[in-house]
Amino acid sequence: MNIPRDRLTVRFARSGGPGGQNVNKVETKVEIRFVLADADWIPLETRDRLRHLARGRINREGEVVLSSERFRSQSQNLADCMARLQELIEAASRRPKRRVPTRPTGASRARRETGKRQRSAKKSARRWHGGDD
Secondary structure (H helix, E strand, C coil): CCCCHHHCEEEEECCCCCCCHHHHHCCCEEEEEEEHHHCCCCCHHHHHHHHHHCHHHECCCCEEEEEECCCCCHHHHHHHHHHHHHHHHHHHHCCCCCCCCCCCCHHHHHHHHHHHHHHHHHHHHHCCCCCCC
16 A cells, blocks of 8 residues: 555654764654544545554544654654554455354363363262261
């Protein structure tokens, strides 16, 4: 899917962590935002799945927020953010497989019944059955 850059809000900030003077001078951290409800370039069905898939990345305003500060250059972080957004949308565009309900096998039923009989016997052995003292 082709992501329209003009529909995204791209912000740059100073990255945290070690890096000396470079970290204090250069804004290499990249943050991409877009309002999910207004993203008409994503099909409605995919948007619904994306809402569920990226629920930790959606803020109160309904914006999907992705950020990257892995690299020391702004262009690499921007490319990383765009790639992650692409992966997220592709994952949401795949329909989940429909579960086909199946019946338990004969062997699994037999194992279950054997286990029930063993537990029953164990609990039965704990009971007092009246002795002939």
